[in-house]
Amino acid sequence: MQIEEAIGLLKKMRKDRPVPKSKKIQRVKNEAIDMAIEALGKQTPKPFIWEGGNPVCPVCGEEVWDMEWCNYCGQMLYRDVEDNDE
Ligand SMILES: [Zn+2]
Numbered sequence: 622m623q624i625e626e627a628i629g630l631l632k633k634m635r636k637d638r639p640v641p642k643s644k645k646i647q648r649v650k651n652e653a654i655d656m657a658i659e660a661l662g663k664q665t666p667k668p669f670i671w672e673g674g675n676p677v678c679p680v681c682g683e684e685v686w687d688m689e690w691c692n693y694c695g696q697m698l699y700r701d702v703e704d705n706d707e
Contacts, residue, residue, distance in 0.1 A: 624661050624662075631654050635651060635655075660677055662696075664698065668700065669691075669700065676688065676700075678698065679696070679698075680694050681694040
């Protein structure tokens with residue numbers, strides 16, 4: 622299963638789940654699902670962005686020192702092709 626597919630399923634579970642007996646249980650379950658979605662998302666490399674000539678994490682906005690992951694939030698990163706026109 623691809624990470625994007627797993628994230629999609631988790632988001633669907635969060636939405637579709639039948640109403641549980643206790644609001645506290647629902648809150649805790651939602652929190653667990655959100656944590657899983659966030660953790661999986663950080664494993665999916667995102668292109669870092671350039672700000673004033675420095676590479677910056679697209680998630681937390683901190684300057685990136687290692688080009689493969691963010692030292693601050695743990696987001697996996699990659700260098701986007703600089704000369705694309707998108
Ligand atoms: Zn970051």
